[in-house]
Amino acid sequence: MVSYQRPGSRPSGMLCRVAGGSSTAMESPVPKLTFLSADGTARAVDGALGESVMLAAVQNGVPGIIAECGGNASCGTCHVWVADEYIDAVGEPNDTEEDMLDLAVSERRAGSRLSCQIRVTEDLDGLTVEIPAVQP
Numbered sequence: 001m002v003s004y005q006r007p008g009s010r011p012s013g014m015l016c017r018v019a020g021g022s023s024t025a026m027e028s029p030v031p032k033l034t035f036l037s038a039d040g041t042a043r044a045v046d047g048a049l050g051e052s053v054m055l056a057a058v059q060n061g062v063p064g065i066i067a068e069c070g071g072n073a074s075c076g077t078c079h080v081w082v083a084d085e086y087i088d089a090v091g092e093p094n095d096t097e098e099d100m101l102d103l104a105v106s107e108r109r110a111g112s113r114l115s116c117q118i119r120v121t122e123d124l125d126g127l128t129v130e131i132p133a134v135q136p
């Protein structure tokens with residue numbers, strides 16, 4: 001299989017063959033995400049660039065991220081509190097997420113986000129989020 005990387009795009013981390021060249025393993029940054037449970041347990045997992053923080057939690061069996069709607073911003077069961085130092089990096093919630101945060105989460109704080117709406121980027125390496133004791 002031959003894969004091509006668009007000029008200027010980030011490496012995907014997969015084995016990549018450049019046309020006319022040899023196979024090389026592309027190094028890809030793997031952002032580390034830390035989930036803090038209500039009981040104080042910390043769990044660090046690898047995030048996949050472009051995927052959601054929720055997906056990283058679910059794929060790694062992080063307790064407390066239920067994600068009933070599968071990432072459609074319609075259940076609120078992936079609610080997290082983003083650590084203060086990452087609030088700017090994760091960006092602002094859109095209107096749909098704002099509505100869910102207003103209506104469906106147990107305790108809204110400054111760092112409240114639906115983890116399904118946070119895309120993993122290199123800037124989020126080290127991201128720490130708290131998981132509420134109770135999801136809606």
Ligand code: FES
Pocket residue numbers: 054066067068069070071072073074075076077078079114115116117
């Ligand atoms: Fe349902 Fe995020 S998974 S709101």
